[in-house]
Amino acid sequence: MEDRRVAVVVEDDDDIRGLMVALLGQSGFEVHAASTGTEGVELVRENDPALITVDLGLPDIDGYEVTRRVRRFTDAYVVMLTARTEEIDTLVGLDAGADDYVTKPFRPREMRARIEAMMRRPRAGMVPSPALGDGTTPAPAPSADRGTPAVSASGDGPASGPVSVLATSGPVSVLATETDLRLELDGLVLFPRLHQVEADGREIAMTPTEFLLLETLMRSGRVVRAKTELSRIIRGDEPDNGSFVSASDERTIEVHLGNLRRKLGDNPKSQRWVQTVRGVGYRMAGTPQMVS
Incomplete structure (x- = not known):
């Protein structure tokens, strides 16, 4: 896990945006927040976060398009947040490049657990460096x-x-x-x-x-x-x-x-x-x- 953990929250609802900023801040993230999709994409480009949370219903471009755009230049984990519960919405979100899809309302404790589970997995460019043995001792693999x-x-x-x-x-x-x-x-x-x-x-x-x-x-x-x-x-x-x-x-x-x-x-x-x-x-x- 990186020493500096950065997250970008893209959410137009003030209350939920504030909740996510507080929740991620308590988990040790440096958090940047945006209320529109376009602003969120730029924050991702500028800050190279390890985690992005994206609301599906945004005032300009929707969460699907935000995810497609950021996937062109980042390997960050993307968690899509939405009140929609139809399976087709989940599938479209994952197809756009999201790693997880969470429906509102959600329990903050459960959200933190899901995020921490993701963060235990290395992102591209994060190279684990366990020392190898002498040919007879197995060395741990990343997984x-x-x-x-x-x-x-x-x-x-x-x-x-x-x-x-x-x-x-x-x-x-x-x-x-x-x-x-x-x-x-x-x-x-x-x-x-x-x-x-x-x-x-x-x-x-x-x-x-x-x-x-x-x-x-x-x-x-x-x-x-x-x-x-x-x-x-x-x-x-x-x-x-x-x-x-x-x-x-x-x-x-x-x-x-x-x-x-x-x-x-x-x-x-x-x-x-x-x-x-x-x-x-x-x-x-x-x-x-x-x-x-």
Whole structure:
């Protein structure tokens, strides 16, 4: 987590805007607030926040358009706030690039918990720097606290127990690890520590949630991850802790995976990389190789 946490609140309701400013301020954020969408986009551009909350109904451009515009230049977490409860509104918001969608009225304590869960996940450009071992000691991967299976360096598939990445040989410098450690599958390359994805040589811009889902699936290889597991993972829970996952939460995973496939250019019919296992969940089309 960054030492300096910045948030932008885009909300035209004075009371809710004041509540969000106070809530985020108490959580350690430096908060900038706007009452219009256009002003909010500029505040995001000027302050490079880690978190953005966006009201859907704004007096100029709506929250969907705000989200689309900021997604052109920021990887910040975007939480959309709205009084609308229709599923289509949630889907449109997620399709625009939002990471979460919260309906009003909301409980401040629950809002803080959701935000803190998101902030525990690294954004693009936030490079964790755990030291690697000497070739025999596993070093923690960025997603170790999420319980996602690891892929061994030999490409034998998901490992059991805590997530780890096995160093391939001898001491490796942190710099070399940051730039070279990667998961590869048929032209798809994911750099866990750089938070970067390439598909057939093209760098793919992803939201933090999309990156987390792809990393989870690639580390799982051919193991199928249920929508309930993936839903718990993106909200910061252990995948098998038994916490409630609603039908709406599962539909959210479907939308995120649809966006992910669209960005990769992965045809849903041929499913070159991400496969749907009907009635179960998702898995990769092969076992990614860990390369360092």
